[in-house]
Amino acid sequence: MSSYKINAIVLGGTNVKEKDRLLRVFSLEQGKLTLSLKGVRQEKSKLKIAKEIFCFGQFICEKGREIDIVTGFDVIDNFSGLTKDIEKYYEGCAILDLLNAVASGANPPLFIEVISALKTLCYENLPKYYIIDKFLLSLIDALGYNFLTEYCSSCQARLTKRYLNLDIGEIVCPSCRNQNCVAISEACYSAMKLLSSSSYEKLSTIKLGGDGEKEAYNILSKDFYYRTGHQVLSII
């Protein structure tokens, strides 16, 4: 039987049969996969650690008839801090849920981004919304929309006040807005700009004011829903 190794993060899973679990993972090498963990719900199973959400490591798998079977696992980080803090846990779950919604095949930049996001969430004590806002901005940017433009997408006028046009996912000026537009405050715009331009490692140096990050979360979630039909998990 042929076996292979992948680096992957656990997105979730479903218990099957008496002691097995089907695992949903996102891997660096092959993108999103379902793997089978045999006998993993027994106390003495060596693969026990691999069954939990957020667990990141190297999986050794064997080709199965329909679903490949995990035969070995080396943990790199299970981000256990995320399960000990309810706010971090919700934000982490929302990030993995977004990843699950957008991921399909191999996407190394997305893989690296999600690991950086979870690492920062787990080990730094950043204000709520910073990390999920940055992650959402990156996903929306990858979908081809430019939130951080200085010009109205309709008339090209320089923007002094901004509105998100939910119909088209673009930023427009006061004269071009319609009834399906949401205002973006100055605090929100500057929060989005700062979060987007800083690396995850540098997020701790950012200080935002005026609840811009909270407004950004609401606007970005709404936009993501309009663009993809996927409702972002609430972290409130």
Ligand SMILES: [Zn+2]
């Ligand atoms: Zn305009």
